[in-house]
Amino acid sequence: MAKVAPMDLVAGVLKGETVPIARLLSCAEAADDASRPALARIFEHTGKAHVVGITGVPGSGKSTLTAVLAEEFANSGRKVGIIAVDPSSPFSGGSILGDRIRMADIAMNPNVFIRSMATRGAMGGLSRGCLDAVDILDAAGFDLILIETVGVGQDEIEIVQAAHTVIVASAPGLGDEIQAIKAGVLEIADIHIVTKCDRSDSNQTIRELKGMLKMGDLTKFIEGWEPKVIGTSSLRREGIAELAAAIDGHRSYLETSGEIVARRRKISETRMLKIAESLIRKRFYEERLGSISELCGQMERKMIAPDAAARQLLARINGE
Amino acid sequence: MKNDAAPIRVMMTKLGLDGHDRGVKIVARVLRDAGIDVIYAGLHRSPEEVVTAAIQEDVDVLGVSLLSGAHMPLFGKVLDLLREKNALHITVVGGGLMPDEDVAKLKEMGVADIMRQDSTPEQIVATIRRVVAERSDA
Ligand code: B12
Numbered sequence: 001m002a003k004v005a006p007m008d009l010v011a012g013v014l015k016g017e018t019v020p021i022a023r024l025l026s027c028a029e030a031a032d033d034a035s036r037p038a039l040a041r042i043f044e045h046t047g048k049a050h051v052v053g054i055t056g057v058p059g060s061g062k063s064t065l066t067a068v069l070a071e072e073f074a075n076s077g078r079k080v081g082i083i084a085v086d087p088s089s090p091f092s093g094g095s096i097l098g099d100r101i102r103m104a105d106i107a108m109n110p111n112v113f114i115r116s117m118a119t120r121g122a123m124g125g126l127s128r129g130c131l132d133a134v135d136i137l138d139a140a141g142f143d144l145i146l147i148e149t150v151g152v153g154q155d156e157i158e159i160v161q162a163a164h165t166v167i168v169a170s171a172p173g174l175g176d177e178i179q180a181i182k183a184g185v186l187e188i189a190d191i192h193i194v195t196k197c198d199r200s201d202s203n204q205t206i207r208e209l210k211g212m213l214k215m216g217d218l219t220k221f222i223e224g225w226e227p228k229v230i231g232t233s234s235l236r237r238e239g240i241a242e243l244a245a246a247i248d249g250h251r252s253y254l255e256t257s258g259e260i261v262a263r264r265r266k267i268s269e270t271r272m273l274k275i276a277e278s279l280i281r282k283r284f285y286e287e288r289l290g291s292i293s294e295l296c297g298q299m300e301r302k303m304i305a306p307d308a309a310a311r312q313l314l315a316r317i318n319g320e
Numbered sequence: 321m322k323n324d325a326a327p328i329r330v331m332m333t334k335l336g337l338d339g340h341d342r343g344v345k346i347v348a349r350v351l352r353d354a355g356i357d358v359i360y361a362g363l364h365r366s367p368e369e370v371v372t373a374a375i376q377e378d379v380d381v382l383g384v385s386l387l388s389g390a391h392m393p394l395f396g397k398v399l400d401l402l403r404e405k406n407a408l409h410i411t412v413v414g415g416g417l418m419p420d421e422d423v424a425k426l427k428e429m430g431v432a433d434i435m436r437q438d439s440t441p442e443q444i445v446a447t448i449r450r451v452v453a454e455r456s457d458a
Pocket residue numbers: 337338339340341342343344346347382383384385386387388389413414415416417435436437438439440444
């Protein structure tokens with residue numbers, strides 16, 4: 001088989017064909033310049049899908065929940081794309097991506113497409129290329145795109161810059177952990193899930209969570225959406241229909257309130273700025289390697305302060 | 321070209337009733353430690369399941385570990401399905417326990433290589449890299 005040019009995959013992606021979708025996702029992940037024109041073409045066809053982020057501490061039940069939720073939507077005839085992110089090894093750069101094992105029940109569902117991605121050094125709980133992957137699934141006609149982030153703790157909240165609806169999963173028996181993560185992660189939730197509610201200690205967790213939300217930052221109330229707290233059991237498939245309804249409810253809230261405009265703007269802005277940042281960084285290394293080492297030397301001899309050095313570097317790249 | 325920007329993707333799995341999962345887990349770790357992205361698809365899968373998953377994940381290599389003795393029909397089915405689904409760009413590599421004459425037959429059928437007991441980590445990594453480099457479309 002001849003090597004396929006990324007642009008030749010676009011037509012198949014737009015028709016929703018599995019092999020072209022899968023292969024273009026690999027191009028997006030590789031993030032080489034050769035796939036940019038194809039991804040730009042794909043981008044023109046995006047904007048229809050609702051993107052849902054599912055985050056929470058490691059082992060909180062994200063993958064299992066993602067699977068039963070996808071099944072719920074797929075059974076009502078909707079097409080669901082899943083992006084499951086797991087961490088890369090900081091030592092080798094390799095990874096073992098295991099989320100898919102929890103999704104075996106839906107793996108053969110014709111309305112479901114599952115893709116595993118490694119973080120590859122990206123911080124914040126998502127993978128490099130994740131947003132391009134969302135675009136591809138959106139353009140391919142998936143109605144819902146579920147992104148499972150890596151297991152997060154404090155401040156890996158990049159999912160808010162990718163998703164329209166953010167779900168934070170907390171497991172029972174992790175009371176202290178809930179305390180520990182409240183600063184960062186709990187505040188980004190549009191919907192809170194207490195998972196594993198087949199366990200006896202789950203009611204207490206729901207109570208604790210509700211209590212904590214009452215005391216916490218109330219900005220979201222003012223915006224007109226009160227973050228819901230829902231108990232689910234993926235094992236017994238309980239609370240899943242309620243969660244699916246809450247996601248649809250949040251989507252209509254975003255649309256009727258006009259909040260979706262602000263969310264889209266936020267996503268566009270951070271996405272563009274991040275790409276710009278990485279391009280600037282690349283230019284520094286490609287064009288100004290000499291300046292970098294010269295300015296570092298001056299800093300080490302205390303001839304220039306870090307802030308002033310950075311400004312000089314920037315000035316030089318703007319063509320002095 | 322496969323380069324640093326695009327690590328090799330390998331799916332590791334076991335088919336049928338075979339519960340011997342030490343080998344598949346060791347190989348997954350060896351490959352991860354060599355900088356490869358390994359999608360672990362678990363045990364007790366059907367050929368249909370692993371082929372569907374391998375296509376969605378667009379893996380370079382589908383690695384199947386079998387110690388049950390049922391390798392001939394199972395690999396045959398996997399290769400048929402890949403052909404049927406227009407996915408022969410995915411290379412199949414096997415491992416585990418199987419007799420010499422079966423290894424020869426499997427290679428004829430289209431399994432790129434078979435790594436049996438006593439394969440060292442270095443040999444496993446080298447084999448995966450080699451079959452990926454040999455891919456006509458890589
Ligand atoms: C440990 C073991 C068990 C353990 C398994 C524990 C576990 N979770 O894995 C237990 C006790 C549970 C067990 C049970 C059984 N076992 Co048992 N078991 C073995 C034993 C002694 C060692 C296997 C092993 O773990 N080897 C170590 C691993 C690391 O080696 P490996 O899997 O070969 O992997 C290496 C390579 O092959 C290669 N590799 C493997 N896969 C892949 C894949 C790829 C892509 C690549 C590149 C490389 C690669 O890399 C690895 C590292 O070098 C073998 C005997 C033997 N000498 O093999 C019998 C053996 C496999 N078992 C056998 C049998 C019959 C059974 C049972 C049916 C017994 C029974 N009657 O209950 C059950 C069935 C269980 C089941 N559900 O399938 C037979 C199989 C006979 C056959 N194939 O015809 C064997 C050969 C023993 C024998 N001589 O009869 N078993």
